[in-house]
Amino acid sequence: AEAAAVATSGGEDLPVLWLDLETTGLDPARCWILEVAATTAVGPASRAVFKARYAAVLPAPSDENPAWDLAALKMHRQSGLLDECARASATVEEVERDLLALLGDGDGRWTLAGSSVHFDLSFLRVWMPQLAARLSHRLLDVSAVKLFCRSLGMPSLSKAEAHRAAADVEESRAHLVACAEWLRGSEFGCAGDLAEVGRRLAGLEGRVSTELAG
DSSP: OHHHHHHHHTSOOEEEEEEEEEESSSOTTTOOEEEEEEEEEEESGGGOEEEEEEEEEOOOOOTTOTTOOHHHHHHHHHHTHHHHHHHOOOOHHHHHHHHHHHHOSSSOOEEEEETTHHHHHHHHHHHOHHHHHTEEEEEEEHHHHHHHHHHTTOOOOOOOOOOOHHHHHHHHHHHHHHHHHHHHHSTTOOTTOHHHHHHHHHHHHHHHHHHHHO
8 A cells, every 4th residue: 555655646755865075085084075066855756856956165185185096186187176176165064064954954864865875975974974964874876776777678878977066966866867767668667566566577587597598
């Protein structure tokens, strides 16, 4: 009954925080946050209504600072982010306050969404712990959704490789919509009927086993 209700309404209404960070590297204990983009959304994830948007650029360390990974330094120089960082004055504390204000009051947990968003969450836990505390332990990881769809036969989606936070948020959102549309039009497009999904997946596994045996 619960699954049927979700299917009838077009999906569960999730309070979602779409977010992307650009950083000086991969290690949140050593590396800095350089750019943040975030969008709040409410509604079924693939058709949610955006409520508020936020973007901020923070100062970068010197090129010789051990906070840098060389690959990240080259990438952000090419994208133009470092030029903006040189003019930036915002602090991590200020950005965290702004993001908390974006979420508003209340005790509810927000679902963090984005591509490989476990990476962003690892930085939030170190650099913005109050914001991290407002987030659910569950993630809407578009990278995982795309991998799942590709395992069922969906073609790979092209990536712009912008390496800028706002552009990456928009691309993640667009990719989630593309995955949802592909699933609706595929042989697995039977939202709400989990038993039927299971039967069709079992049929797929049977076909793959037969092909491998042959």
